[in-house]
Amino acid sequence: MIQLDDVSYAYPDTDHFVLSHMNLSIPAGSVTGIVGASGAGKTTLAKILSGFIPHVDGGELSGTVVVDGVTIAEASLADAVSHVGLVIQSPFNQISGAKFTVREELAFGLENLGVPRDEMAVRVAEVADLLGITGLLDRSPYALSGGQQQLVAIASMIIMRTPVLVMDEPTSQLDPGGTRMVFDVMSSLRDSGITLVIFEHKLELLREHADVVHVLADHQLIAHGPSRAMLADPRMEEWGIGSTRFTAAASEARTKKLLPADVELPVSIEDAATVFASFASSKGA
Numbered sequence: 001m002i003q004l005d006d007v008s009y010a011y012p013d014t015d016h017f018v019l020s021h022m023n024l025s026i027p028a029g030s031v032t033g034i035v036g037a038s039g040a041g042k043t044t045l046a047k048i049l050s051g052f053i054p055h056v057d058g059g060e061l062s063g064t065v066v067v068d069g070v071t072i073a074e075a076s077l078a079d080a081v082s083h084v085g086l087v088i089q090s091p092f093n094q095i096s097g098a099k100f101t102v103r104e105e106l107a108f109g110l111e112n113l114g115v116p117r118d119e120m121a122v123r124v125a126e127v128a129d130l131l132g133i134t135g136l137l138d139r140s141p142y143a144l145s146g147g148q149q150q151l152v153a154i155a156s157m158i159i160m161r162t163p164v165l166v167m168d169e170p171t172s173q174l175d176p177g178g179t180r181m182v183f184d185v186m187s188s189l190r191d192s193g194i195t196l197v198i199f200e201h202k203l204e205l206l207r208e209h210a211d212v213v214h215v216l217a218d219h220q221l222i223a224h225g226p227s228r229a230m231l232a233d234p235r236m237e238e239w240g241i242g243s244t245r246f247t248a249a250a251s252e253a254r255t256k257k258l259l260p261a262d263v264e265l266p267v268s269i270e271d272a273a274t275v276f277a278s279f280a281s282s283k284g285a
């Protein structure tokens, strides 16, 4: 579904490759998390997956990127965006600037596709309800808080119903309730068969929602694995990604021999509850 073969990329007017000889394979209908330290190249990779590189940013891209059967470099940007949507890191920059209300903003992409007016109205109402922004529909997209703009930006991509959605830190502006709601929406998108690629620093949520997590460092994807095993890997600290408080606490307990050496480290609160419950029952508590 998403296939990168030997992909390297340098931005225009630079002499160094941000990504070098990268390979990646993502199955259809899966949720993939990608983590990396600041500056590792997450936004760059998100733009490559969605066609903004090379079509908008230019630069030197080599290798092959195929998404939903489309070879991105050979397709037009219009063709690429009909297969893959990108939620960018800064919601302010995602807003088109061409529309006066959130309602019009959400309909903008559908208008360009020639979707009939009544269908457009239904889809706007549906996506607004999904993301809890119905009350914002008649407001200006520019008169919203950062978090509200982020929900509008996410809604403006979901409404396009592309088979693949790439999200670059989609909850960076949201409070914990908004963050959880967006991840719940992602779960429902996954249930409807959409392939999701999420670039995210919130490791606990990736643990809960991603099937597989890849690590971006040293210009490449250097490791991947099931979300729990990957996110609890001790090398996450060396790679500048860090670990959740549950991993750190259990790791400390293991060092102090309060937990067995072979215990699988937890990443989320649910993992931690399972680890401590099984340890307690093994002690006959």
Ligand SMILES: Nc1ncnc2c1ncn2[C@@H]1O[C@H](COP(=O)(O)OP(=O)(O)OP(=O)(O)O)[C@@H](O)[C@H]1O
Binding pocket: 011, 012, 014, 018, 036, 037, 038, 039, 040, 041, 042, 043, 044, 045
């Ligand atoms: N337009 C550009 N021109 C030149 N270099 C760029 C450009 N955009 C990003 N870079 C460089 O590419 C590298 C990767 O940047 P990128 O934004 O992809 O990292 P990131 O992992 O998303 O970082 P963060 O977590 O801080 O958002 C950085 O060294 C950055 O300085």
